[in-house]
Amino acid sequence: MCMSDHLRLVLTLLCIVTLITARRLDNHEMKRHESECPPGVPFVACFVDPCSVTECPLFPNAQCISNYCGGCYADFYVDGKLVDCTVDTGVSGDPHMTTFDGRKYSFQGLCWYTLFKDCSSTNPDFEVTTMFEPREDSSFEHVKTRTVSINITVGNEYAIVNGLDVVTGKTEGHGTAAQAINVQHEDKKIKLSFISKDTKFTVNWTVKKHILNVSFSGNAYNNKLCGLLGNADGDTRNDFQTPDGAVIRDAVEFGESWKVKGKECD
Numbered sequence: 001m002c003m004s005d006h007l008r009l010v011l012t013l014l015c016i017v018t019l020i021t022a023r024r025l026d027n028h029e030m031k032r033h034e035s036e037c038p039p040g041v042p043f044v045a046c047f048v049d050p051c052s053v054t055e056c057p058l059f060p061n062a063q064c065i066s067n068y069c070g071g072c073y074a075d076f077y078v079d080g081k082l083v084d085c086t087v088d089t090g091v092s093g094d095p096h097m098t099t100f101d102g103r104k105y106s107f108q109g110l111c112w113y114t115l116f117k118d119c120s121s122t123n124p125d126f127e128v129t130t131m132f133e134p135r136e137d138s139s140f141e142h143v144k145t146r147t148v149s150i151n152i153t154v155g156n157e158y159a160i161v162n163g164l165d166v167v168t169g170k171t172e173g174h175g176t177a178a179q180a181i182n183v184q185h186e187d188k189k190i191k192l193s194f195i196s197k198d199t200k201f202t203v204n205w206t207v208k209k210h211i212l213n214v215s216f217s218g219n220a221y222n223n224k225l226c227g228l229l230g231n232a233d234g235d236t237r238n239d240f241q242t243p244d245g246a247v248i249r250d251a252v253e254f255g256e257s258w259k260v261k262g263k264e265c266d
């Protein structure tokens with residue numbers, strides 16, 4: 001290492017130390033937060049502002065407010081309401097569903113359903129459908145199902161996932177592999193992602209456990225999605241919206257409204 005490299009390293013370290021020191025709370029700010037902590041909950045002097053090192057990709061428009069009561073927390077709010085950034089959106093075995101806005105419900109569908117799609121126009125930018133089939137322990141009285149296949153369409157490109165098999169292609173033109181949809185195999189998992197406008201959608205498929213986790217980062221489709229995972233507007237109350245726009249209460253009726261018409265299953 002030459003002399004100028006040493007100097008650059010020292011200057012960089014000095015710069016980092018200065019930045020960290022600048023982020024430390026001054027006495028005035030500490031008192032402001034200390035007075036806001038509930039009785040018995042200690043105020044914690046955090047080394048860095050929690051909001052400066054935390055993101056909430058589930059709610060990209062959420063406002064972050066640092067919380068120093070009992071720890072170093074970054075609390076995210078949408079329209080004044082605290083939201084849970086750690087909710088795993090998607091479908092888990094049985095299947096238990098969690099919408100983009102965090103509403104949990106159980107739905108025993110059979111055959112193909114719209115998991116989520118672009119609902120901003122009659123010609124959607126993308127659509128993700130999933131197939132549910134009965135589990136081995138399913139009976140006539142107690143129907144239990146699970147997800148077994150996923151179908152992603154982005155523009156004229158598609159990916160069909162069946163267990164660990166993935167087929168990609170284009171609906172127009174033959175022999176060209178899909179480019180809009182990225183497919184990664186990781187052990188017994190498949191990670192599918194695609195970008196539309198400013199938004200990246202990621203679908204993580206844990207094949208053996210029949211678990212589908214869906215996330216997105218970007219703002220273009222907030223409140224413009226529809227399907228079993230809801231509309232992604234930050235409000236759990238309006239998530240049971242049927243294709244005709246009606247908001248209903250019943251989870252089964254809501255789920256069945258998103259059954260793909262014209263698709264047949266054994």
Ligand SMILES: [Ca+2]
Nearest residue numbers: 101233235239
């Ligand atoms: Ca919603």
